[in-house]
Amino acid sequence: AQSVAQPEDQVNVAEGNPLTVKCTYSVSGNPYLFWYVQYPNRGLQVLLKYITGDNLVKGSYGFEAEFNKSQTSFHLKKPSALVSDSALYFCAVRDSSGGSYIPTFGRGTSLIVHP
Amino acid sequence: NAGVTQTPKFRVLKTGQSMTLLCAQDMNHEYMYWYRQDPGMGLRLIHYSVGEGTTAKGEVPDGYNVSRLKKKQNFLLGLESAAPSQTSVYFCASSPMNLYPGQNYGYTFGSGTRLTVV
Numbered sequence: 001a002q003s004v005a006q007p008e009d010q011v012n013v014a015e016g017n018p019l020t021v022k023c024t025y026s027v028s029g030n031p032y033l034f035w036y037v038q039y040p041n042r043g044l045q046v047l048l049k050y051i052t053g054d055n056l057v058k059g060s061y062g063f064e065a066e067f068n069k070s071q072t073s074f075h076l077k078k079p080s081a082l083v084s085d086s087a088l089y090f091c092a093v094r095d096s097s098g099g100s101y102i103p104t105f106g107r108g109t110s111l112i113v114h115p
Numbered sequence: 116n117a118g119v120t121q122t123p124k125f126r127v128l129k130t131g132q133s134m135t136l137l138c139a140q141d142m143n144h145e146y147m148y149w150y151r152q153d154p155g156m157g158l159r160l161i162h163y164s165v166g167e168g169t170t171a172k173g174e175v176p177d178g179y180n181v182s183r184l185k186k187k188q189n190f191l192l193g194l195e196s197a198a199p200s201q202t203s204v205y206f207c208a209s210s211p212m213n214l215y216p217g218q219n220y221g222y223t224f225g226s227g228t229r230l231t232v233v
Binding site: 009032034036041042043044045046049051090092094096101102103105106107108 | 150155157163173208221222223225226227
């Protein structure tokens with residue numbers, strides 16, 4: 001079975017400071033990993049994804065995430081937060097080697113960037 | 116390229132009424148999904164489809180039915196007898212069978228349907 005944990009319901013950060021939103025996962029085989037962002041009253045948009053290759057993945061709006069296989073983590077980071085980054089962030093995982101193509105989503109982390 | 120389109124965007128139902136939510140995608144994706152989003156619960160999978168004419172239950176299927184029409188790109192979610200517990204935001208998503216690093220998309224979501232059952 002696959003699972004995703006986002007240990008923080010909410011992350012608060014001041015504008016201009018670096019931000020980190022945490023995600024850990026569990027799969028039987030190799031993972032496909034995703035970060036999605038949801039702005040108020042909108043659908044989910046993909047920020048970045050890890051399929052294979054470089055462990056450091058760069059995505060939209062200056063976000064990046066590092067795939068760490070030994071720690072089974074895929075934390076989302078940004079060097080300098082903007083107020084406009086305030087949104088709900090979801091981490092998702094799918095086992096690349098299993099028969100299921102269904103992703104599992106975390107519960108979401110609300111990011112609040114203060115001016 | 117519209118991606119995933121959901122209709123309607125908003126709906127208010129009375130308890131016991133029925134309705135159908137429509138999802139359409141124009142990316143020729145094999146897989147389609149219906150999720151519901153509730154505060155503090157994240158996204159929960161209701162039903163999904165791995166191809167035309169095939170559907171399967173997800174995590175919270177009770178009270179819902181789905182159909183994948185002959186047109187490969189449509190996926191319908193039906194509420195047979197609406198209950199207040201089904202008040203939620205419903206999202207449809209689609210994905211290709213295989214994922215590759217160079218793809219511009221993985222799982223693509225619609226903009227959601229906000230359903231209130233009174």
